[in-house]
Amino acid sequence: MAGSTFGKLFKITTWGESHGPALGVVIDGCPAGFSIDMTAFDAYMKRRQPGLMSHTTSRKESDKVQILSGVFEGKTLGTPISIIVFNEDAHSSDYEDLKHLYRPGHGDATYDFKYGIRDYRGGGRSSGRETLGRVAAGALATQLLGTLGITFSTSTRLLEEEALATIAQSEDSIGGGVTVEINGVPAGLGEPVFDKLDARLGAALLSIGGVKAVEIGSGKACESMKGSTHNDVILEKSAHGIHTATNYAGGILAGISNGEPIIVSASIKPTPSIGLPQQTITDAGQPTEVTIRGRHDTTIVKRAAVVVESMCAITLVDCLLEQQTARFSFFTKTTP
Ligand SMILES: Cc1cc2nc3c(=O)[nH]c(=O)nc-3n(C[C@H](O)[C@H](O)[C@H](O)COP(=O)(O)O)c2cc1C
Secondary structure (H helix, E strand, C coil): CCCCEECCCCEEEEEECCCCCEEEEEEECCCCCCECCHHHHHHHHHCCCCCCCCCCCCCCCCCCCEECCCEECCEECCCCEEEEEECCCCCHHHHHHHCCECCCCCCHHHHHHHHCCCCCHHHHHHCHHHHHHHHHHHHHHHHHHHCCCCEEEEEEECCCHHHHHHHHHCCCCCCEEEEEEEECCCCCCCCCCCCCHHHHHHHHHHCCCCEEEEEECCHHHHHHCCHHHHCCCEEEECCCCEEECCCCCCCEECCEECCCCEEEEEEECCCCCCCCCEEEEECCCCEEEECCCCCCCCCCHHHHHHHHHHHHHHHHHHHHHHHCCCCHHHHHHCCC
């Protein structure tokens, strides 16, 4: 399956299916000599772990991470970091009835058209479980960025718990949103023209299952704004970047970070797998009805928040490494 690799210099490749023996990620291009805080790493992984949050799947997975390579005595070696997590609680029999059905809103039909074969158990590679590898890479990326003073503040837009409980009881699901504010990003990250920072973040976030829209700064609201308002007044300059009175740009101008906080928002659709009867067809094209019995999130938003944050962090590490090649003076200054 092509398309499982993301990034140019800080490269992640995720692998594995929802009901296979294991899933994981290979992170290539992580600079050597970085001490990983494994306690913080495990705590980060818990933010997407199934079975821990209300209105999320009841699948019980410990998601215990094993680092197979690239780390020696707690420090990165500069070689590929391979991370594996074993699946422990896959109930594949829940999916037996779906073997020849196309679930509305899911990837069954499109995978069939593309490959002519699919692992129907839990959605295989189109499952939210694929994001485990992204979050493992995100755990590392946020630590790397943390040493440079770059911090993340991630929030969700979601119905409150009572309304969520009503949706869950009615066997339905609901969408929502995730906003990531990234502070401390220096000016200069992102490459004109096709690799603009906003384009890179957009691609990163739209690669997450269920994400239907990405906004930077003012986002869609810019459609009804005037230039005199939308132009962020520039107040001052420092080695870090510019400081503006407002931040409708979301910290990015001409595809390059300007030193202000980066504001990215993702809209997430309602979980496609719902327990209500839905009209669909079989893979032979016969009309039928499907009622999905597997364990699913009432909303994807809660567990996706850390996935969105991770993809932002992975993108920023990649752009930071790339920035080291932008100026000739960098090489002349750093001669050992
Ligand atoms: C963290 C996470 C958890 C998810 N959990 C579920 C789930 O329990 N059931 C489901 O049907 N889809 C779930 N999804 C969404 C599907 O993966 C996604 O809708 C599917 O791959 C189709 O892709 P698309 O929505 O981008 O078109 C989850 C996604 C993420 C990121």
